[in-house]
Amino acid sequence: MTERKRVTILDVSRATGLALSTVSNALAGKNHVSEETRATVLEAATRLGYRASTVARALRMQRSFTIGVLVADVANPSSPDFVRGVEDVAIREKCTLLLSNTDGDEERQLLHMRTLLDRQVDGMVLISQHVSSPAVRALLDASTPFVLIQRRNPLFPDDYVGSDNVIGVSEAINHLHALKHRRIGFVRGPSDSSTAGERLETFLAEAKRLRLKVDDELVFKGDYGFETGVAAGRHFLRLRRPPTAIMGSSDINALGVMEAALESGLSIPGQLSVVGLDDIALASFRAINLTTIHLQKRAMGAAAADLLIERIRQPDRTPQELIFPTRLVVRGSTAAPALPEAPRLRA
């Protein structure tokens, strides 16, 4: 554990007798240097164990080769896939990821955004973060490139990667309708989430088309978490006329609904059908076997990072939006309702 000093480019320079700048050029692979000197430099560099200081380089180049990623909660199985996608291209671009949890809290988000900015990240990927408040906008407009995932404000022309909520949600509701479900409960995600909003709209529109009545009591407002799912499940099951199927705002949320159902002794899908949204690995496990709407999260993360790289290279590019298709994956948590409602006259 000798406290050896860092080997710098200067050491290499001295060892080879070449000038600082020549060594730098040789190492950077510039073509203005003869093959011979390059070889000398490379040899000396490896021999001395030289490693370029990313910090010094960042200061000089005003580019840190770092991408900041803001996520609500890594511990939630939905997030890591996005992050993995971002990481895929970060590695390709020789960038490193600075990852922070915001817990969906705007203050924490602001804090972390400032930290990222202070560190001069080359860009940021904001996954389901707050995007509209003046405080957030002020930081976003600080001329550091950024890309939004899954949540945006249409008023701002930001680079954005989202999912096509129309296809997935309407497939899901049609699936339930085909199974003869006529009362369907819907859990809405965070009120300031554009994605959650789009899904609800789609749900309502499609329900209308199918002539399903959607009372206010059939829409439960919450977030993407487990607890919301439990609360929603309890709420729905306590209704005088409970729904025979429930669509969660996420898979974890759907698990919460299942939790509530199981605690009431209801069997799934026998007495209640549940649909999730995400298709996390877990959803396909037989013990869960959740019918859900598949999101291409890793691909979305990668696409967002690609967009970010583009914008870093070309700051004045017109903003793009990339919408990824979704699709319903039918598994074992949905089936025909056990007791179809008695036919009623139209109002």
Added chain:
Amino acid sequence: MTERKRVTILDVSRATGLALSTVSNALAGKNHVSEETRATVLEAATRLGYRASTVARALRMQRSFTIGVLVADVANPSSPDFVRGVEDVAIREKCTLLLSNTDGDEERQLLHMRTLLDRQVDGMVLISQHVSSPAVRALLDASTPFVLIQRRNPLFPDDYVGSDNVIGVSEAINHLHALKHRRIGFVRGPSDSSTAGERLETFLAEAKRLRLKVDDELVFKGDYGFETGVAAGRHFLRLRRPPTAIMGSSDINALGVMEAALESGLSIPGQLSVVGLDDIALASFRAINLTTIHLQKRAMGAAAADLLIERIRQPDRTPQELIFPTRLVVRGSTAAPALPEAPRLRA
């Protein structure tokens, strides 16, 4: 989107007419500066929107206020809790986390370690990483402080945070024994994991004490993943005399075992008992309801980070090891075996 230039300490200096160093001192909260000038500086700083460059500071102070974290896979629910713990103290210490996935692959790990070193992280937290090979040791000995979590090599006196595998595992096997299980399958984690090794030893020792026979075929070698669990489950269930209970190497692993059981049409815990290890949030959901050994992961992560901070401040401190207790959490995946084995004569 004006490409405004960065406000530096020099701008604040000029704006206030004070010297560079005075501004720096005032900002850093040094006590060699009058309250009045400090107020002036602070006012000007906020007015101009000054933010210190972490990069420049890192270069100058040779300290990046960054902690590197290596994890096998963020997408595996076991990891994020550790990371959260590390993050808790990182925030307290005004440090940022540089997180990378190594997928349990040593080459990737080496790559990421070099990246972290190049970035001059103040320290590293290695969660279940390779710790013994010469290549890894060479990097570890590069005088950057580090702390190991869940995997170490006793030959090296590193700072280490682990869990007490003895208590948890022996509680589990005794629990199964009390339920009258006599043939118990055991899934062993990665062969180079010290933790996995300790668990197996405990299992074998306790089995011996309880006079349970553990054939070779009752120990399945794999990793902590789902696929290993599935493979282990299939292996065990194909045996001429299959075990009536299986202990997984992790919760995800146990879910894999459940998967294999369910695909064979076996009910849990009716025909097969399963025990996990981790106690991820999921384990407590009714749909899973897994009996498992609880690990205090977030606390362990925080403890590791604390150890790291200590070592950063005091590089010559004697290495410490912190062992966290584990405990069995009995849920619904374990019960008495349906068909107790016919009594047999002792060999």
Added chain:
DNA sequence: TTGTAGGCGTTATCAT
């Protein structure tokens, strides 16, 4: 208490 100067390790510019 405040000001001056040097250097952290690079890369970029400009000369040679």
Added chain:
DNA sequence: ATGATAACGCCTACAA
């Protein structure tokens, strides 16, 4: 093709 020199933005002796 190679070399000298000046930044990048900050902290910290040391001098005033």
